[in-house]
Amino acid sequence: MKLIPFLGFSGQTHEAMAFYAQVLGGKVTSEMKYSDMPPSDNMDGCGDNPGPSDPNLIAHSQLEVGSAILMAADGPPSSGQGTTTINIEVETEEEAERVFKALSEGGKVTFPIGETFWAKRWGMLEDRYGKPWMVNCMKPY
DSSP states (O other): OOOOOEEEESSOHHHHHHHHHHHHTOEEEEEEEGGGSOOOTTOTTBTTBOOSSOTTSEEEEEEEETTEEEEEEEOOOOTTOOOOOEEEEOSSHHHHHHHHHHHHTTSEEEEEEEOOSSEEEEEEEEOTTSOEEEEEEEOOO
16 A cells, blocks of 8 residues: 555646656656546546636646655645645755755745754745645654
8 A cells, every 4th residue: 555645736736746856856757637638427627628727737747756656636626625744754964954945945934944852854844835844854763
């Protein structure tokens, strides 16, 4: 079993996933627009019914960094959607500082990166797209 975080955006999926790929050293391996999807009677926002806004919005995007996967899409909007926080565990304090700084540019630091009882470096932020992240550089057990 794998747990794969899935992020919902409002028209920013392409830009956000390209940014995350750059910061994390990964690659967007899949991207599909709503207009690329086959018609379906039971899927609002797909195929012939691309949704209320733009058929060029992203219906699916997948970013791969090593063996990790992150997925995202532009809607379709749904009620009751919760927030997903992404936790990144890195090997070195330098990498933690670099990733934290890059992700927080244009965003908001919610807990400054620093040493904790479990980590050499840990911090929380909200990136420029409003998505929450944690950066962890764990201490040896």
